Amino acid sequence: MSVLARFAVTALSAVPAAGAWAEQSSVNLQTPVTSVATEIYDMHTLMMIICLVIFVAVFGVMFWSVFHHRKSKGAVAAHFHENTMVEIAWTVIPVLILLGMAWPATKTVISMKDTSNPDITIKATGYQWKWGYNYIKGEGEGIQFVSNMSTPQDQIQGRAAKGEHYLLEVDNPVVVPVGKKVRILLTANDVIHAWWVPALGVKQDAIPGFIRDTWFRADKEGVYRGNCAELCGKDHGFMPIEVHVLSADKYSAWVADQQGKLAATKEDPNKEWALQELVAKGEQVFAANCAACHQADGKGMPPAFPPLDGSPIVQGDKAEQIKVVMQGRDGTAMAAFGKQLSATDLAAVITYTRNAWSNQTGEAIQPAEITAALN
Template identity: 75%
Template sequence: MHMSKYARSAVSAASVLLGVPSLALADAVNLQTPVTPVASEIYDMHTMMLIICLVIFIAVFGVMFWSVFHHRKSKGAVAAHFHENTTVEIVWTIVPVLILLGMAYPATKTIIAMKDTSNADLTIKATGYQWKWGYDYIKGEGEGIRLISNLSTPQDQIQGKADKDEHYLLEVDQPLVVPVGKKIRILTTANDVIHAWWVPAFGVKQDAIPGYIRDTWFRADKEGVYRGNCAELCGKDHGFMPIEVHVVSAAKYTAWVNERQAAAATSAANDTKTWALPDLVAKGKDVFNANCAACHQPDGKGLPPAFPPLDGAAIVLAPPADQITTVLNGREGTPMAAWGKVLSDADLAAVITYTRNAWSNKTGEAIQPAQIAAARH
């Protein structure tokens, strides 16, 4: 998307003074470069209002400093005695009102555009969980696709054991994928507490509230990878639930849809087959690291008292019924989430099997997807 003339001029002038490229300066000290019509309007209004404020600042303080300098006591200036100048009072009331009206008009147009979610080409529900995003494609090409988007930054980087890469805490394992040039309607809700879906380059920030459906939209006119965050303080790992959106061509999007639908068919087959113990443990380790390690820790020691250890835990070493129920439905009054709303039967069977056979836990039991399905129903 383009910036307005005054936005480009302001950024270019500052870049010349500071000796850095214009785009680099724009992203470093200003809003992110917009890629949607609404984001461009927000960017232009932001720049316009900053310029208005700067002009007012220079005018007011210029007059003030000029008056102080030219009417100082050392020059023999004598203070005038006057009050209640009706003309001045009228002027300094009318002029700010006109300035505010001039700023309110484009702002109102943009707000109305932000709320117009009609005639969308694709509708996606974004559900906030502690602490990840779930995406359900519910209308348009790709209907029926479901993603769970987890932070993919390695634990070594988070714990300071490795250098942080360019996209530290802004990368996920399953990004949201949408076609370029299409109107995308996002329905936001949450499973537990209030979250907020925020992608600055799209000009989108919408709260996700449990029990409510809010909506917003965007149309990205440039292919690329765009990143955002949950923008509502939502608990311990609030800073670990980024948003990553890939905007791709129509052909690439269709190919991605076909790939995801094939993966869904494989997942459905996995939910009905009988797994060998080593395969369950291997798969379960991946599921655990993606979803459970942040709270229960990779070594299974947890972070008591909020997040109890799983290594040597009674519920893990006991018969599996209670653990399956807890993992499926969560535990009221604790941070334990209901993973049955997020993970497939095969994933749940694998992660439970992993916890029962990892660290010092050596039950030798293999929990099958059929057991999870039976517990669900």
């Protein structure tokens, strides 16, 4: 075993087990709950120790030299030229240190990229500013939902005390079973996002037009939180991720409950809705998806977020508004909701905006019209 390898083993044996310091200190990495996160934590600890030893050695020699060879002691600078052994040493030793650091880093990166043979596959799509999830393999196949931050606006605007999980809580968390390999397929609908949950050892960019993937296998039940780690726009800081790791039995119960809800809420796309029904449903959809930018009173925040109250698009031809809501607007923060919301939700929210505030068109947009536009 090389000197560097023996040093690494000694150093790691002298520090607490992975995660122990994270539990003891609020300034360390989060406590790891996956094998990859544990490797990351151990590698972080090793690199810090190596850097600390080099720091102490270099500055120790430097300050010792300055003190013992100061002019007041009559020290005279030596005159010498090349020293082959010294030059070989200060070249070979750093190379060995870098190789010793590269080995655990390479091993961890290879582990992070091994997404083969997953038990569950979930597609995560980044939107401005929320996550859409679709379970496409495993026990929960077919489950899909959109996950929005659920921190109340009163807390965000300083009208109420901050909650325990301020800006890190969502209405629909990702739920997975403990001990199962979960593959996450990542893409984005608008700009680059990033799916980052530190305790799971996962951080991967979600890029429009591309599918990236990552994985984790949680060894411990619990709730683990993260964020979008890319500067993805105005509400970048309001795009949290929440993962619930449950026992196998609890996960099966959650799957059954979700599938029951999907079956119960499945709507006939050809149903003719009454105007007031659409307005009532649309108000809820607007609050969850549109109010953050256009405001609850429809006044918006010009110029970035134009008002909907009195808007010529909202009060004009319904086909144009349907197109804008479904496809978004290039070069603006207006997202394309055609892939995020159901035909019924789209019909409801468009109907609501056309009949709320001072907008009183009296028009009801039916789901069948949205389906026709989508096709």
